[in-house]
Amino acid sequence: xxxxxxxxxxxxxxxxxxxxxxxxxxxxxxxxxxxxxxxxxxxxxxxxxxxxxxxxxxxxxxxxxxxxxxxxxxxxxxxxxxxxxxxxxxxxxxxxxxxxxxxxxxxxxxxxxxx
Amino acid sequence: xxxxxxxxxxxxxxxxxxxxxxxxxxxxxxxxxxxxxxxxxxxxxxxxxxxxxxxxxxxxxxxxxxxxxxxxxxxxxxxxxxxxxxxxxxxxxxxxxxxxxxxxxxxxxxxxxxxx
Numbered sequence: 001x002x003x004x005x006x007x008x009x010x011x012x013x014x015x016x017x018x019x020x021x022x023x024x025x026x027x028x029x030x031x032x033x034x035x036x037x038x039x040x041x042x043x044x045x046x047x048x049x050x051x052x053x054x055x056x057x058x059x060x061x062x063x064x065x066x067x068x069x070x071x072x073x074x075x076x077x078x079x080x081x082x083x084x085x086x087x088x089x090x091x092x093x094x095x096x097x098x099x100x101x102x103x104x105x106x107x108x109x110x111x112x113x114x115x
Numbered sequence: 116x117x118x119x120x121x122x123x124x125x126x127x128x129x130x131x132x133x134x135x136x137x138x139x140x141x142x143x144x145x146x147x148x149x150x151x152x153x154x155x156x157x158x159x160x161x162x163x164x165x166x167x168x169x170x171x172x173x174x175x176x177x178x179x180x181x182x183x184x185x186x187x188x189x190x191x192x193x194x195x196x197x198x199x200x201x202x203x204x205x206x207x208x209x210x211x212x213x214x215x216x217x218x219x220x221x222x223x224x225x226x227x228x229x230x231x
Contacts, residue, residue, distance in 0.1 A: 032217045038158075043206065043223040051217055088158060094217070102210050103150050104219055106160035 002027035006091050006107035014115055019064075019078035021110050023091030026072065031093040033074040034104060035066055038088040050074060051096060086114045117142045119209050119222035127228040128197045135182075136192045136225050138207030145169075146212035149183065149190045150219070155203040163205070166190065168212070194227075202229045 003026045013019060025031055035047040046059045048066035056066050063082060067075045074091060088111050092104040118141045128134035140149070151163040166174045166183050173181050178198075182191045194201055207222040 034219075041226075044221045046218060049217060090160060092160075094219075096217070102148055102212075102219075103162050103165055105162070106152075109158050111158075 002093075002105065004091060004093055004105060004107040006089075006110050008110060009108065010111045012113045012115060013081050015083055016080050019076070019081050019085070019112070021076040021089055021091075021112075023074040023076075023107055024072055025093045028072070028093070028095070030071060030096050032096045033068060034092040034094075035074065035076050036090040036092065038090060038109075040087075044090065047076070081114045083114050086112055088112075117144075117209055117211070117220050119207050119220050121205075121207055121222040121225050123225045124223070125226045125228070127230055128194070128201075129230050130197055130199060132197055133193060133195045134197055134227065136194075136205050136207075136227065138190045138192070138222055140188050140190065140207070140209045140220075140222075142188070142209065142211075144211055144213075148210045148212060149181075150208040150210070151179070151181070151190075151192045152206045152208060152221075153201075153203045154206065154224075155200075160206075164192070197229050199229050199231065202227060 005024050034049045036044040038044050050056050050068045064078050088109050090109045091107040094104045120139045147168045149166045153161045153163045164174050164176045164179050178195045180193045204224045204226050206224045209220045
């Protein structure tokens with residue numbers, strides 16, 4: 001069966017510090033991968049998605065970046081965190097291509113607090 | 116562009132009663148998927164139910180069922196025999212069936228409280 005991992009689970013970082021959040025998927029190949037941010041009590045904002053190694057699409061201009069160095073690894077980074085980067089970050093994966101259905105499966109999330 | 120609207124920011128239901136959460140969407144496509152996700156206080160997103168637009172029959176998963184009205188672009192979720200564990204944020208979501216389009220559009224969510 002497929003599983004998705006995210007770490008760390010919780011992170012407190014000062015403004016201006018770098019960020020690296022990691023997401024890995026097991027039990028599947030060539031997945032689509034996604035990074036979402038969720039502010040407290042709010043909906044999901046798609047940040048990045050990837051359909052393959054090195055292929056990243058950005059949805060929202062910001063000081064965050066994403067990379068996909070391996071097929072089942074997705075990393076969210078920042079060189080300098082802002083207070084507004086605080087939130088709950090969710091990684092998700094879905095089947096790519098012709099397979100139906102196309103729902104997304106989510107990791108447990110990372111709660112980031114920028115102080 | 117596709118949009119998903121959930122007009123009820125908050126809902127409440129008595130334990131063992133039935134509640135319906137509303138969702139409407141806007142699209143010009145004819146083939147797509149619709150989903151309901153649940154996010155409990157743990158914040159783990161869980162898929163509750165899915166509906167394929169080409170299927171006229173409403174999807175059902177145990178106590179959860181949907182009322183899919185394609186012409187009206189409406190996709191409501193009915194929870195029967197509500198339980199305390201049903202308390203969560205519920206998100207309606209849309210995805211195009213085009214294989215080149217890989218994004219899911221989420222609604223803003225409805226917070227459901229279950230009253231003992």
